[in-house]
Amino acid sequence: MSITQQYLLDTYRAQQLGRSGPPAPGVHDWQVVREWRDRRQFRAVIAERPAHGRLRQALGRWLHLRRRATS
Template sequence: MNALHQYLFDACRAARLGEPVPPAPGTHDIAVLRAVRDRRRLERAVAGPRAGGGLRLRLRAALHRRPPS
């Protein structure tokens, strides 16, 4: 049984019992992904900068390195 079948069973049962129908599968996926992204951003902000520096800083340093004369 997949999520759609379970939803259909739950919707039929809710209709018989006079309860509100549950949300369809996938209804809140975007909201959940945004919440996860925001949580990760918050955790990174609280942790502060990394001691070793980021990949962008290392690449910038490597690209702007002058050849020996």
């Protein structure tokens, strides 16, 4: 059963029981992404690592080492 079919079935059941229907699939996706990002930043702070710009710093170190190896 696909997500859409399950959603339609749940909506039908809720309507039959006089309850409010479930949220549509994908409605809260961005909220989940934000919470995941916040949790990752929090864990970085707790581990005493920089919470922002870690990818950029890693790429900068990699490029710096690569330039030194070629010269």
